[in-house]
Amino acid sequence: MILDEPVRAAKRADSASETADHVIVTLSCPNRPGIVAAVSTYLFERGFNILEATQYDDTGTGRFFMRMVLNSVGGGCDLEPLRDGFKPIADTFSMDWSMRLAGERRRVMLMVSKFDHCLSDLLYRWRIGEIPMEITAIVANHPQSSYAHLDLSGIQFHHVPVTKDTKLEQEERIWELVRETRTETVVLARYMQVLSDGLAAKLRGRCINIHHSFLPGFKGAKPYHQAFERGVKLIGATAHYVTSDLDEGPIIEQDVERISHHATPEDLVRKGRDIERRVLARALSWHLEDRVLLNGSRTVVFAN
The missing domain is CATH 3.40.50.170 (Formyl transferase, N-terminal domain)
Known part of the structure; x- marks a missing residue:
C-alpha cells in the first residue's frame, strides 16, 4: 500500500502527539558518587517525573552512562529553561549530555x-x-x-x-x-x-x-x-x-x-x-x- 503525503503527515502527527510532553535525556561522564542523586533531584524540583531510567557503569573505562525519559507532572514542557538549569550540574560532573523532546523528528x-x-x-x-x-x-x-x-x-x-x-x-x-x-x-x-x-x-x-x-x-x-x-x-x-x-x-x-x-x-x-x-x-x-x-x-x- 502506498501512502500519500497527507496520510503520512497525519500518521507522523498522531505519533508525535503521543510523546509531545516527554523528554529524553542522555548523559555520560566519569563515574563518581552523586550523579544520579543530583540529576533526579534537579528533575524533581523542576516538576518532572522519570518514566524510564537505564544506566551503565563501565568499570573498564570508569565512565557512567544514563538514558531517561521524563514527563512534566503539570503537562507541557518548556525545554530551554530545563536545559539552562541543568548546565551547572553537567559542568560539575563533566558530562556529555543531550536533552530533547521525544516527539521531535530527526x-x-x-x-x-x-x-x-x-x-x-x-x-x-x-x-x-x-x-x-x-x-x-x-x-x-x-x-x-x-x-x-x-x-x-x-x-x-x-x-x-x-x-x-x-x-x-x-x-x-x-x-x-x-x-x-x-x-x-x-x-x-x-x-x-x-x-x-x-x-x-x-x-x-x-x-x-x-x-x-x-x-x-x-x-x-x-x-x-x-x-x-x-x-x-x-x-x-x-x-x-x-x-x-x-x-x-x-x-x-x-x-x-x-x-x-x-x-x-x-x-x-x-x-x-x-x-x-x-x-x-x-x-x-x-x-x-x-x-x-x-x-x-x-x-x-x-x-x-
Missing part, C-alpha cells in the same frame, strides 16, 4: 548506490510510522531512473555522480546538501563509496553505515565472497558509525544467519540482504531514539 539523509534493498526497507518502515524521522533527501551516485520501482514521491532526490578524479568535488556537494537540508543523521544504506577522512570527521557520531559482514571479519569489498572462500558457517551484517578507518567505527548492531556448505556466493549475497535490512533498521531506530551512546571505540546501546 532529520535524516539516505545515501545509496546500486543496491537499493536497504533504502527500500527504510522507506517502507518510514511510511508505516515504524521509524519516525524526516527524510531530508536521498543522495545517490546513480541516476534516479535506477530506482524507478521505488516510490520516492515527496522526497528530494540528488544524483551526485563520482569518479576517482571528482571525489573531492562530489563530497563537497554532499556536505553542502547536509548543511542546506539541516540534516542531523546520514545513513549509508549500501552506499558503496568510502568517505574521505575529512567528511567522516565532519559527520562523527551521526553517520551510520551498514557493512555486509560480521565485523571485524571480512572488511572491505566483496565480504560475502571472502566468507565463501573461508567456508564460514555463519554470515552476518554490521551497522556502525563511520570513522576515518574503513569499517572500524563503533558498532551499533549486528546479526547473523547460519548457512551450509551448499551455499554459493550468490546464496550468501541473497541471504545477507535480509540481515542487512533488519540490522540497519534497528541501528537507525535506536540512534534516533537516543539509545546509542558513544564509548570511545565502542557504544553503549540501551535497546528495548
